[in-house]
Amino acid sequence: MDVVSQPRVVWERLQGGFKHRNFHTREGLCVCLDSTINRFGAQCLSLNKLVPHLCNLLGDANSQVRDAAMVTLTEVYRHIGERVRADLTRKGLPQARLAAVLARFDEVLHSGHMIAGEGELNGHVLRVSEGILVWWLLCSDGSRGSIKALLLISFQRPFLCY
Numbered sequence: 001m002d003v004v005s006q007p008r009v010v011w012e013r014l015q016g017g018f019k020h021r022n023f024h025t026r027e028g029l030c031v032c033l034d035s036t037i038n039r040f041g042a043q044c045l046s047l048n049k050l051v052p053h054l055c056n057l058l059g060d061a062n063s064q065v066r067d068a069a070m071v072t073l074t075e076v077y078r079h080i081g082e083r084v085r086a087d088l089t090r091k092g093l094p095q096a097r098l099a100a101v102l103a104r105f106d107e108v109l110h111s112g113h114m115i116a117g118e119g120e121l122n123g124h125v126l127r128v129s130e131g132i133l134v135w136w137l138l139c140s141d142g143s144r145g146s147i148k149a150l151l152l153i154s155f156q157r158p159f160l161c162y
Contacts, residue, residue: 070104077105
């Protein structure tokens with residue numbers, strides 16, 4: 001994608017495939033979207049246009065498509081965070097399906113595998129951007145302006161700055 005075109009442009013053309021009659025195509029698009037999010041991040045896509053398609057696929061006749069849609073929605077939640085949960089509650093999903101999705105989200109949240117953009121966790125501020133994790137150790141007053149230590153972790157090579 002990065003050679004041919006931007007991921008957003010590619011996915012604008014691909015989103016019609018979520019309604020394709022071949023279940024392998026629908027399942028493959030879910031897997032491809034999952035890979036795109038993991039490689040390029042959630043910010044490079046307009047996921048608000050893609051999530052409704054994933055919600056529709058949660059009710060697909062084929063179990064492989066339903067499973068792939070659940071995995072992809074969970075991946076979207078890992079990268080975006082609580083906004084996805086709020087969106088899904090407004091989408092009008094059947095109650096049983098919504099409960100299953102929210103239970104899966106809770107599993108991911110409690111497992112500690114969240115990648116969500118920016119948030120606070122145990123007094124530390126986390127930000128993930130372009131393959132680099134930035135970790136601040138805040139001073140006792142809790143202000144962002146006074147940083148004790150800064151840890152930058154590239155997904156290839158960690159290093160510590162003071």
